[in-house]
Amino acid sequence: MNLNRFPRVRLTHNPTPLHPMTRLSNHLGGPEIWIKRDDCTGLATGGNKTRKLEFLVGEALEQGADILVTQGAVQSNHARQTVAAACLHGMKCHILLERRVPDHEENYEQTGNVLLNKMFGATIEYRPAGLDMNAEAQEACRKLEQEGAKPYFIPGGGSNEVGALGYVECALELNAQINQQSLVFDRLVHATGSTGTQAGLVAGLEGIHAGLPVLGICVRNPRQKQIEAVHGLVSKTTHKLGIPDIDIDRVDADDGYVGEGYGIPNEGTLEAIHLLAKTEGILLDPVYSGKGMAGLIDHVRKGTFSKNEKILFLHTGGSTALFAYEKMLLDA
Numbered sequence: 001m002n003l004n005r006f007p008r009v010r011l012t013h014n015p016t017p018l019h020p021m022t023r024l025s026n027h028l029g030g031p032e033i034w035i036k037r038d039d040c041t042g043l044a045t046g047g048n049k050t051r052k053l054e055f056l057v058g059e060a061l062e063q064g065a066d067i068l069v070t071q072g073a074v075q076s077n078h079a080r081q082t083v084a085a086a087c088l089h090g091m092k093c094h095i096l097l098e099r100r101v102p103d104h105e106e107n108y109e110q111t112g113n114v115l116l117n118k119m120f121g122a123t124i125e126y127r128p129a130g131l132d133m134n135a136e137a138q139e140a141c142r143k144l145e146q147e148g149a150k151p152y153f154i155p156g157g158g159s160n161e162v163g164a165l166g167y168v169e170c171a172l173e174l175n176a177q178i179n180q181q182s183l184v185f186d187r188l189v190h191a192t193g194s195t196g197t198q199a200g201l202v203a204g205l206e207g208i209h210a211g212l213p214v215l216g217i218c219v220r221n222p223r224q225k226q227i228e229a230v231h232g233l234v235s236k237t238t239h240k241l242g243i244p245d246i247d248i249d250r251v252d253a254d255d256g257y258v259g260e261g262y263g264i265p266n267e268g269t270l271e272a273i274h275l276l277a278k279t280e281g282i283l284l285d286p287v288y289s290g291k292g293m294a295g296l297i298d299h300v301r302k303g304t305f306s307k308n309e310k311i312l313f314l315h316t317g318g319s320t321a322l323f324a325y326e327k328m329l330l331d332a
């Protein structure tokens with residue numbers, strides 16, 4: 001699979017590290033747990049959107065765009081990485097932030113990703129919860145065009161078949177590391193939201209017959225809805241790659257760790273965040289990777305991930321948002 005035929009810029013410090021988490025594994029007394037550190041992709045505190053942006057910004061530049069337009073929740077890691085990528089490539093960036101999370105802390109709209117967005121010079125509009133945010137962002141693009149700008153629209157989470165190429169690339173990178181280190185993993189677990197990460201991984205891993213099943217831990221959607229959404233993007237991505245489509249039974253998701261909803265950590269999320277901090281010195285986040293790890297931990301405790309397996313957690317980043325959840329973290 002050759003991704004060099006797609007326009008691309010370099011943003012990621014890769015390969016990202018792949019290492020065992022011995023203290024966590026011993027603490028849980030279950031399978032050997034490893035981690036791939038896509039929290040260390042390098043752009044403005046890192047995270048999974050950076051890989052997607054390599055292909056999205058590549059296409060934006062090819063089309064002669066001068067401003068990136070995207071959307072997300074107020075503490076969107078995707079928005080923050082997009083704004084930083086725009087700075088690095090001499091473009092402006094306009095972001096629409098949805099007030100998706102109810103009952104947040106006082107400084108939720110000031111600190112974390114919001115602070116960094118402002119430092120990178122984004123222009124920001126806010127929206128109430130529940131709108132079609134991609135439609136709102138496309139409307140903002142039309143306004144910018146009327147003003148003579150050349151906007152490039154990036155959907156929420158960078159999750160279309162262009163952005164998903166970033167996680168096809170991650171699948172290839174991971175497979176090379178697995179081969180170099182003579183490893184075999186039984187399952188890859190990660191937090192799944194706007195679907196680009198899982199769709200790219202499944203397209204890449206299945207496309208090269210890596211034999212590594214992926215389990216997405218939902219952060220928002222019910223299971224069936226998430227599986228169908230991920231598979232929809234898998235199909236578009238395989239079509240773009242020119243490889244055969246992949247069966248929907250290769251897409252698996254677990255919605256048991258969403259709690260009350262998007263951006264609302266529950267007891268399991270907070271336990272996972274504190275446990276990873278104290279055993280491994282690794283920072284998870286309250287919206288995504290904390291829920292992903294809560295799912296992994298619960299499957300170890302339930303025995304569905306058995307003692308003789310090797311489980312890989314893909315850390316998708318997000319620790320910048322910890323500062324927006326300070327009180328909740330200190331109370332836990």
Ligand SMILES: *Cc1c(COP(=O)(O)O)cnc(C)c1O
Binds near residue numbers: 047195196289317
């Ligand atoms: C966006 C995000 C995810 C989910 O990735 P998708 O491609 O949107 O499914 C997971 N973790 C973090 C930290 C994120 O910012």
